[in-house]
Amino acid sequence: MTHRAVFTLHDMARNAAERDPSGIAIVSGSDRYTFADLLGAAEAMAAALVEHGVRLGDRVAIYAEKSFVAVAAMVAASLAGAAYVNVNPLLRARQALHILRDCDVRLVIGDADKLAALGEEAPERAFVIGDKVPDVPRAGGWLTVAEVLRGEHGRAALPRVQEHDMATIIYTSGSTGLPKGVVFSQRNVVVGAEIVATYLENTSDDRILSVLPFSFDYGMNQFTTALLVGATLVLQRSAFPADVIRSLREYEITGLAGVPPLWGLLVQMGRELEERPLTSLRYITNSGGQVPAAHVAELRRLLPTTKIYLMYGLTEAFRSTYLPPDERDRGPACIGKPIPNTDIWVLNEKNEHCAPGEIGELVHRGPTVSLGYWNRPEDTAERFRPNPFAPPGLPHPEWVVYSGDLVWRDEDGFLHFVGRKDNLIKTQGYRVSPEEVEDVLIGTGLVQEACAFGMPDPDHGQHIVAVVVPRGDQEVSADEVRRACVRQAPPYMVPKVIQIHQGILPRTPSGKIDRQAVRDAYAG
Numbered sequence: 285m286t287h288r289a290v291f292t293l294h295d296m297a298r299n300a301a302e303r304d305p306s307g308i309a310i311v312s313g314s315d316r317y318t319f320a321d322l323l324g325a326a327e328a329m330a331a332a333l334v335e336h337g338v339r340l341g342d343r344v345a346i347y348a349e350k351s352f353v354a355v356a357a358m359v360a361a362s363l364a365g366a367a368y369v370n371v372n373p374l375l376r377a378r379q380a381l382h383i384l385r386d387c388d389v390r391l392v393i394g395d396a397d398k399l400a401a402l403g404e405e406a407p408e409r410a411f412v413i414g415d416k417v418p419d420v421p422r423a424g425g426w427l428t429v430a431e432v433l434r435g436e437h438g439r440a441a442l443p444r445v446q447e448h449d450m451a452t453i454i455y456t457s458g459s460t461g462l463p464k465g466v467v468f469s470q471r472n473v474v475v476g477a478e479i480v481a482t483y484l485e486n487t488s489d490d491r492i493l494s495v496l497p498f499s500f501d502y503g504m505n506q507f508t509t510a511l512l513v514g515a516t517l518v519l520q521r522s523a524f525p526a527d528v529i530r531s532l533r534e535y536e537i538t539g540l541a542g543v544p545p546l547w548g549l550l551v552q553m554g555r556e557l558e559e560r561p562l563t564s565l566r567y568i569t570n571s572g573g574q575v576p577a578a579h580v581a582e583l584r585r586l587l588p589t590t591k592i593y594l595m596y597g598l599t600e601a602f603r604s605t606y607l608p609p610d611e612r613d614r615g616p617a618c619i620g621k622p623i624p625n626t627d628i629w630v631l632n633e634k635n636e637h638c639a640p641g642e643i644g645e646l647v648h649r650g651p652t653v654s655l656g657y658w659n660r661p662e663d664t665a666e667r668f669r670p671n672p673f674a675p676p677g678l679p680h681p682e683w684v685v686y687s688g689d690l691v692w693r694d695e696d697g698f699l700h701f702v703g704r705k706d707n708l709i710k711t712q713g714y715r716v717s718p719e720e721v722e723d724v725l726i727g728t729g730l731v732q733e734a735c736a737f738g739m740p741d742p743d744h745g746q747h748i749v750a751v752v753v754p755r756g757d758q759e760v761s762a763d764e765v766r767r768a769c770v771r772q773a774p775p776y777m778v779p780k781v782i783q784i785h786q787g788i789l790p791r792t793p794s795g796k797i798d799r800q801a802v803r804d805a806y807a808g
Contacts, residue, residue: 329360340365347394465658488514500794543572577616626650709738728768750779
């Protein structure tokens with residue numbers, strides 16, 4: 285069978301449906317949906333979107349828990365020529381409204397309760413995922429998705445969508461200020477999926493567990509990669525470790541993507557994993573922060589047949605680097621080498637390449653570099669700059685992304701993460717990354733989670749504050765943790781203040797530790 289070239293998200297959906305129409309695309313609880321089901325629902329919704337005024341370049345928001353409809357809505361928006369905007373379902377109405385207003389959405393596809401919670405500021409046009417349209421003042425122009433899928437939508441012609449058109453806007457959680465939208469082209473989305481599928485060796489035999497939200501680029505990439513290769517995506521709403529492990533077994537999952545807090549919680553389930561090994565799990569991937577070395581070692585022990593890929597990425601360019609599983613012993617902060625078809629530079633403040641061992645800013649060049657920040661020209665100009673090494677006669681040099689992250693490259697070409705330029709703790713004449721301190725804390729064996737930050741200090745510039753969660757049911761004191769750190773780290777890296785936190789640390793909507801929330805709670 286001949287397949288069309290892949291330039292857009294909906295090209296991927298069409299190819300998958302042509303290649304294996306009865307293959308299982310989406311699993312949601314006990315429900316199974318084929319690739320033909322996915323394409324059919326997306327085409328019906330796309331026609332309805334156009335009939336309701338959506339035009340090429342408009343924005344369509346998806347504000348819903350994970351479901352088959354929420355997945356089909358992404359493909360539908362792509363078919364209609366709109367950029368889909370996944371709004372994290374954990375966000376409250378006020379936070380969601382900021383996103384809807386910021387990118388001026390034309391229509392929202394969302395759960396009934398979430399749309400109703402938007403109140404008088406709800407959009408005029410919406411497709412409701414639910415049995416009926418909620419009884420709210422602005423719901424006069426709303427339809428249920430069931431009505432949309434049952435309707436006749438043959439009158440409106442779908443636009444011709446090209447690879448350089450917008451595909452999606454992803455809102456970064458950010459540590460300061462309101463979230464800002466990163467704009468991705470169709471080419472960004474397709475090439476990103478192709479690159480990741482290449483080094484993870486994904487095939488149609490894979491069953492990928494979708495734990496992370498689609499509003500997170502790393503979470504959305506699980507869907508696009510599965511769609512590209514014809515794999516099955518299993519939707520997981522609960523991120524509780526016991527529920528994740530249950531799904532890994534029930535659906536015989538082969539691929540799992542997570543962020544550092546998830547791995548720490550799974551390590552706590554070690555006894556269960558020892559008693560009932562996860563034999564189907566072919567690989568796990570991490571991004572969104574550094575996994576403490578102690579957790580990596582424990583994961584290797586608990587998952588001896590599973591490949592562990594440690595990755596680094598920034599929202600502005602999807603993935604940037606990955607560390608192959610057989611190179612795991614390169615060091616706790618090693619983030620590997622560039623992903624395929626990508627250059628990663630380490631540059632100093634003069635835009636010169638740093639020598640091996642010299643710390644500089646990570647700069648990303650490649651086809652996944654996004655189009656910039658939505659309606660934020662100043663922020664875009666700061667982070668997205670012309671390629672400094674482009675030939676001088678080139679009239680329109682490509683953009684590269686200056687990450688704001690500090691790294692260094694070793695003699696073998698492997699990159700090692702140091703920290704955010706604006707997060708480094710300057711203490712006793714040293715620049716210390718919070719991740720280094722957190723790795724020491726977790727390495728003591730007394731701590732399950734940790735968050736470190738700097739506070740002003742009249743003698744040392746800054747001193748280190750650490751907020752820690754004890755491991756398991758242990759009762760530990762701050763002095764015990766500090767003494768353990770003294771045995772494992774140089775004096776300048778030992779926190780001056782250690783606060784014990786009960787329960788898990790605050791999370792961002794994408795599941796990472798919310799450093800700003802921790803700092804706000806404990807800085808006093």
